[in-house]
Amino acid sequence: MRFNPRFLDVDGLEEAYARLDELKPSEQGRAIMAPKMVFRVVRVDNLDTKAANILKQNMLSIGGEVSLPREVFDYGGVKVPAVISGNLKHYRQLISKLKRQPFGLKALALELEELLRSSLAEVGRTLRMGGREYDLGERTLVMGVVNVTPDSFSDGGLFADARAAVEHALRLEEEGADILDIGGESTRPGSDFIPLEEELHRVMPVIEGVMERASVPVSIDTTKAEVARRALAAGCAMVNEISAMRLDPEMLPLVAEEKVPVCLMHMQGMPKDMQVEPRYDDLMGEIASFLRERAEAAVEGGVAMAKIMVDPGIGFGKTIQHNLEIIHRLGELKSLGYILVLGTSRKRFIGRILDLPEGERVEGTAASVALGIAGGADIVRVHDVKEMVRVARVADAIVGKG
Secondary structure (H helix, E strand, O other): OOOOOOOOOOOOHHHHHHHHHOOOOOHHHHHHHHHHHOEEEEEEEEEEHHHHHHHHHHHHHOOOEEEOOHHHHOOOOOEEEEEEEEEHHHHHHHHHHHOOOOOOHHHHHHHHHHHOHHHHOOOOOEEEEOOEEEEOOOOOEEEEEEEOOOOOOOOOOOOOOHHHHHHHHHHHHHOOOOEEEEEOOOOOOOOOOOOHHHHHHHHHHHHHHHHHHOOOOEEEEOOOHHHHHHHHHOOOOEEEEOOOOOOOOOHHHHHHHHOOOEEEEOOOOOOOOOOOOOOOOOHHHHHHHHHHHHHHHHHHOOOOHHHEEEEOOOOOOOOHHHHHHHHHOOHHHHOOOOEEEEOOOOOHHHHHHHOOOHHHOHHHHHHHHHHHHHOOOOEEEEOOHHHHHHHHHHHHHHHOOO
């Protein structure tokens, strides 16, 4: 007789409870054992060397581990990172201990508590926009792209005519888009920003036409506060902002005042130069730090946390390998606690892998969307809505949404 040993994939408390329930344990045993089954590896930065040593001692004392660099033995004031390893029970105990420690460790305890909030408790998330409510634990939302530009990388010129763009948007709604994202300024590599009046000339007739006939919420994709202001006045329910509200000082006050969701994207450089040898010392760390800082700035400016979306900016100041690593490690950005948007549709890294032009990247996009959903994406921004809705529903079923 064989004992049939095998690894179990347990990513959170819900899965831990499900695996335990297969054994039919007691309620008390179930509650005790589940947190011990969920393992988390957390990196923290900028620790004082004294704090790093105390952190390690505290985690070791409860059965966890902390990995530190050699510089931790240099007490000359350098700041060091650390990698903490343990299960949820370890983290509960560690947080309690750190709240009583000096050298900034009390503040670290609070940051760890917030980071692990989604693991330490079952937290439902609802996105409210355009008079609708979306349960993000129920299914992945699909955002359909409506480019009103002559020069976008994928469909530039196809829908530059307002009537054609409106019909395209309505077709995307029929195909299952939950949100329509209308933009009038190309952000392809090497592109320049266009004048305000030109952008308004492109997008406003389309927005007005779509709002008359569509029933799903509409997003305005712009970096200009005046464009966003007029789009919101015309009925748009969201702002998609590739600069993370850095370019126009009026954007943050506008979004806060209108109380609409906003998507903050990471981009190294600007579209004109973003693909000129992009470099990172710590790819995921730098993206996470940027998105956290911009999201916190939004909260401080009056935007509700539940209204904030973050987007790692696939293809915006990234090499092919950067893009692949982001998708592979997407869960690290999910841990920031904000709604996570992923836009991989038809992008250059897919074309390079498959050696195919933009119009023949549906299957490659499908693979990236499915893996993105498995990694925690809440919203996928796509051109091929009908196909990607089908991909999303299957991926949702596999990862246990719904």
